[in-house]
Amino acid sequence: MPPDRRSLPPAVLIAGLGGLAAASIVLFLTVGAKGSWSFILTFRGTKVAAMVLVGYAIAMSTVLFQTITNNRILTPSIMGFDALYRLIQTVLVFQLGSAAVAGFDPRLRFGIEVAAMVAFSWLLYRWLFSGSLRGLHLLMLVGIVFGVLFRSLSGFLQRVIDPNEFLVVQDRLFASFNRVDAQLLAVSALVVLAVSVVVWRKAGVLDVLALGRDAAINLGVDHRREVMQMLVTVSILVAVSTALVGPVTFFGLLVANLAYLLVDTHRHRLILPVAALVAILVLMSGQLVLERLLGFNGALSIVIEFLGGIVFLIILVRRAAR
Amino acid sequence: MIEVRNASKSYGETLVVDDVSITLPAGGVISLIGANGAGKSTLLSMISRLLPVPAGTVTVEGMDVTTTPGDVLARHLSILRQDNQMTARLTVRDLIAFGRYPHSKGRLTVEDQGHIERVIRYLELEAVAHRFLDELSGGQRQRAFIAMVLCQDTDYVLLDEPLNNLDVKHAVAMMKLFRRTADEFRKTIILVLHDINFASCYSDRIVAMRNGRIAHQGPPEDIITPCVIRDVYGVEANIHEIDGKRVALYFR
Structure with a gap:
């Protein structure tokens, strides 16, 4: 009996998305190129690498987070990651001054940011996550409260800071692919690769976790341990992408839900690659629009959150209507 | 035991x-x-x-x-609770196949396939086996979930x-x-x-x-005696024996 699925066969879908993503990369590298190719390709190549990496990390972290929370309208940012990143940036500039911060070894700063974000989330999980579903909800609630606390603290510091320094802070808080350090890219790529291997091997367990806590326990999955492990994985991915380019909140929500729409399946071995490809495609075309059509007048997060917001509303309204 | x-x-x-x-x-x-x-x-x-x-x-x-x-x-041991809401988009057959997870950890063997087909037949789910859970009626969904735990064998x-x-x-x-x-x-x-x-x-x-x-x-x-039912539920019941089975009437 032929299954009455509306979506394309997975192989076709992945090949198609892969082709589109590759095309968007080529377009991004070549459109409007004037002058020395070796310079342009290196310059834009770094940006492309950053976008691929960040898109991949955000797509994966959002899908994982939604799987363990059994909720498709949450993103890891609910745990206060973005806010913590803001706070770290603000405190650094406030305490040391923008000149000192700019003089930092970028690898050191990156290391500190990632370590702080992962440590924060790990402590929160250890403290609060008892293993029950209520525990997971409590964890998210406390994450939101911490997010508000961090935001208020950085808001306060930004008000009392020297106005020139404030501009520096503000600039750092918009996601941007224009100031990515090539050295950091290599380190991040390694981290993300290592995490991906773990996640790929756990894909079967993830499928089971998506059934919900009771069903997962019934099927013999150590729910508490697996969820803890995935939460830590998510924090690493979010920390890396945030430390690289800054907070891109809405983006994950958008690409994860687009991926669910595209592949009518529960299998993470399909959802994860599709989400990653969608993420790369969206980031590339977004940046292309930003740089070539809008002439750099804005940050990528503005484009993504504008379009993402519209798409997301459409998805929600359509689902409510069904 | x-x-x-x-x-x-x-x-x-x-x-x-x-x-x-x-x-x-x-x-x-x-x-x-x-x-x-x-x-x-x-x-x-x-x-x-x-x-x-x-x-x-x-x-x-x-x-x-x-x-x-x-x-x-x-x-x-397998367990099925009352409310089974899930966000993942699954077909009935996919759900039932999860029942084999404790045995084969996601890689279905020929034996697993046999179990799945048998359970689908037992629960008369052939007609909806390829449908998504969110397209089914409450009763069909309930039978699909029961099929999953029975498939766990x-x-x-x-x-x-x-x-x-x-x-x-x-x-x-x-x-x-x-x-x-x-x-x-x-x-x-x-x-x-x-x-x-x-x-x-x-x-x-x-x-x-x-x-x-x-x-x-x-x-x-x-x-199933008037005395026990009064004790457990606090209602009066008439007990009748029909075809060797006890039936409690407690509707009045």
Whole structure:
């Protein structure tokens, strides 16, 4: 009996998305190129690498987070990651001054940011996550409260800071692919690769976790341990992408839900690659629009959150209507 | 054999399961009955390790449920709770295939496929096997979930109100299926039931709970009596024997 699925066969879908993503990369590298190719390709190549990496990390972290929370309208940012990143940036500039911060070894700063974000989330999980579903909800609630606390603290510091320094802070808080350090890219790529291997091997367990806590326990999955492990994985991915380019909140929500729409399946071995490809495609075309059509007048997060917001509303309204 | 020794559980100040000790023998259909809030579902969740056991012990075939690794237990005991909402988009066949996860960890063998096909046939789900769960009626979805736990092929199958959402025809078919599974494959089926007449007609043994304790237990003829039903539910019932089965009338 032929299954009455509306979506394309997975192989076709992945090949198609892969082709589109590759095309968007080529377009991004070549459109409007004037002058020395070796310079342009290196310059834009770094940006492309950053976008691929960040898109991949955000797509994966959002899908994982939604799987363990059994909720498709949450993103890891609910745990206060973005806010913590803001706070770290603000405190650094406030305490040391923008000149000192700019003089930092970028690898050191990156290391500190990632370590702080992962440590924060790990402590929160250890403290609060008892293993029950209520525990997971409590964890998210406390994450939101911490997010508000961090935001208020950085808001306060930004008000009392020297106005020139404030501009520096503000600039750092918009996601941007224009100031990515090539050295950091290599380190991040390694981290993300290592995490991906773990996640790929756990894909079967993830499928089971998506059934919900009771069903997962019934099927013999150590729910508490697996969820803890995935939460830590998510924090690493979010920390890396945030430390690289800054907070891109809405983006994950958008690409994860687009991926669910595209592949009518529960299998993470399909959802994860599709989400990653969608993420790369969206980031590339977004940046292309930003740089070539809008002439750099804005940050990528503005484009993504504008379009993402519209798409997301459409998805929600359509689902409510069904 | 499932042995519960001095198990207790409280939510805040309220004791929901109060120092319960009971031995459930292997084989047959056992029904748990009792008024709302009597502690049936909580006891079932403790036996199946969905809830921790704060006091006392629960063993299944000699394995302590709190210390035995989850995947070992999953090959001996399966549980289905009442509300089964999920966000993942699954077809009926995908869901049923998950029942084989404890045995094959996601890589389905030919034997697994055989189990899946057989369960689909038993539960008359052939026509909807390729449909997505969110496109089904409540009763069809309920049967799909029951199919998943039956596909798990465990010696003990625990079901919390499995007749929810089922019409009369499917409720009867489901109870007959449980009876058959217990008789032919020597399984132990433990059900939380609200309909005492279904419990009376299909169980080997009925356990009645009241206020977190085991109030009565025994074969249907000992439990389906005016006296026990008044004690457990606080209603007056006329008991009639029809075709050798006791039926309680409590509608007036």
